[in-house]
Amino acid sequence: MTKHTSIALATAVLLMFNSCATNPVTGKKDLVLMSEEQEIALGKQSDPAVLAQFGLYDNQQLQKFIQTKGEAMAAVSHRSNLNYQFRIVDSPVVNAFALPGGYIYFTRGILAHFNNEAQFAGVLGHEIGHVAARHSVQQQTKATLAQVGLIAGMIISPEFAQFGDAASQGLGLLFLKFGRDDERESDRLGVEYSSKIGYDAEEMADFFLTLNRLQSQNGQSIPDFMSTHPNPADRYETVNQLAFDWKKKLNLTVADINRNSYLKLIDGLVYGEDPRQGFVENNSFYHPELKFKFPIPANWQHQNSPIQFQMAPKDGKAIMNLTLAPGETLEAAAQQTLKQYSLQVVDSKSTTVNGLPALAVIADQQQQAQQQQTQVIRTLTYFIKYGGNIYSIMGISTANDFNNYLQSFTNTMENFSVLTEPDKLNRQPERIKVETVSQAATLSQIFQRNNIKEDRMQELAILNGMELSDRVEKGTMIKLFSK
Structure with a gap:
């Protein structure tokens, strides 16, 4: 059992103990499912899973910017006692989200779409608002964070269809879903907090328009704070009115927007998918940095992250994962993997894959089904040694379905090869270029x-x-x- 699965089980135990607490924002009694200490601990435990899934964006200036602005805003929030952590993660998806206890994440994708600091500050205040009002704790009953482990870790489970859902939803499984009232409350808090540190909160309303256009243009999902719960047009008007009211209340005659300074800050920001971390083209996966490639089965969905590459058919009855395997030798890597996932060897053979030393292992795991019937999970794993690393490509299905997917598994694994094409090796990401x-x-x-x-x-x-x-x-x- 992995660490992240243990977190999910611990969360389930916590849900058994309901208690009432005073909401820091409203001052009213709320039915909450964990103490503040448990909330903080859960965020701290879950943070590594999020970072493993996305990776931190490699820009110290931007990381310092979000932490500095976040701390200033958190200081005027209703829960200034928390030790907030603000991070920019390396994802092109346009989103921002929060975990319990004060862990707040912005993707580089959303940073690219802000056009001034005030827009950034409004969304930052919105996410702090979710933490301040303990919305994420209330949503914990839906066990959203348990799914972080499912996506971020290589979990052997009979419920393969869940990966198919994750692939179709992009990275949406990591983003807590809040209701109409929660979103409106966080809108209000975003205006309040950003206004209190001197920003023009009307810009937050303008950013809503950008996100609406983005959704209409390409049909991609929009962040939780722009979800369809409250009507976007109504929210635009409401936020504008709230911004006007706070300016008057604070006597904020000159509010900060800071367009040029923000644009200079994101000049050179990676935009869209970063091919240096691996990319898919013509049904093949290429990794320019690690210099390898392999084919993807036709019509299989796929998802890339810093720790693994996943593939699955639309029926969700199988999955393949490529990861780095621990161990100095192929045999040691195989033994550690077998032990980690409680697998029993069915067959094993030494081989080569396009000239690279490899070890192919078929192994089973017993799973207890919901009907209390035992079913067998069967895996085929190729351990391939190349470039100082050992790569594990594991294909997983039930034993009954295994032969149906065996050809797809072996075709991918046995066609792992050294990447030599210059146009693939030299592929560079697109970036934001700011011009006057x-x-x-x-x-x-x-x-x-x-x-x-x-x-x-x-x-x-x-x-x-x-x-x-x-x-x-x-x-x-x-x-x-x-x-």
């Missing part, structure tokens, strides 16, 4: 002058929070794409 407009023109004309392809102009307009027809004055900073 030298001559007034419409946004569309500026894009044309900078050789932006027509099919990407609307995407870039949304990224800038502008319309293509907007006139942009000389000296204005805008975002462009660069390699």
Whole structure:
């Protein structure tokens, strides 16, 4: 059993002990499922799983920025006693989310879509609001965090269909879902907290419009704070009114927006998928840094993270994982894996895979089904030694289904090979490039002058929070794409 599964079980035990506590925001008594100490401990235990799933974004200046701004805002929140941790994770998904106890995460994808510090601050205040009002503790009854372990760790389970759901939802399983009242309360708190440290909270409302356009443009899911619970148009009006009221209450005659300083901060930010961490093209997975490749079965879904690459058919009856295996030798790596997952060897053979030394192992694990009937999980794992690492590619299904997927498993595993194609090895991520407009023109004309392809102009307009027809004055900073 993995550490993350243990966390989920511990959470289930905690849910058995209901208690009433005073809500720090409302002052009213709430039925909560854990003490503050337990809440903090749960966030601390779950944080490594989130970081393993996404990885921290490698930019110390940005990490320092979010921690500094977060601490300033947390100090004026209703739970300033918590030791908040603010992190930027390396994901292109546009989102921000919070774990119990004060762990708050922004993706680099959402940073790319802010156009000033005030927008950033409004969303930061919103997420702190979820923690301050203990929304995540209330949502813990849905066992959302237990799913972190399912996705972040290689868990052998008969419930393979859950991975299929995760692949179709992107990374949504990690984001706690809040109800209509929770979202409205966090909107209110986001306005309050960002206003109290001097920002113009009206910009938070403007960012809602950007996210609505983003969803309409490509149909991707939007963050929890922009979910369809409250009507987005109503929220825009409400946040604007709240911002006006707080400016008046605080006598905030000059509120900070800080557009140029923010744009300079994200100049060079990785945008979209980062191919250096591995990418999929023409039904194959390529890893330029580690210099390997392998095919993906046709019509299988896939998900990449810093610790593993997962593949699964849409029916959810099988799964394959590629990870690094511990151990100095193939035999040692196999033994540790067998022990970790309580697997019993059925067959084993030494072999080579495209000239690389390998060990192929078929092994079983007994699983207790919901009907209390024992079913057998069967695995095929190829341990492959290459480049100073040992790679484990494990295919998993029930014993009854194993032969149906064996060809797919072996085709992927036996076609693992050294990556030599220069165009794949040298693939670079796209980045945000901030430029100052030298001559007034419409946004569309500026894009044309900078050789932006027509099919990407609307995407870039949304990224800038502008319309293509907007006139942009000389000296204005805008975002462009660069390699």
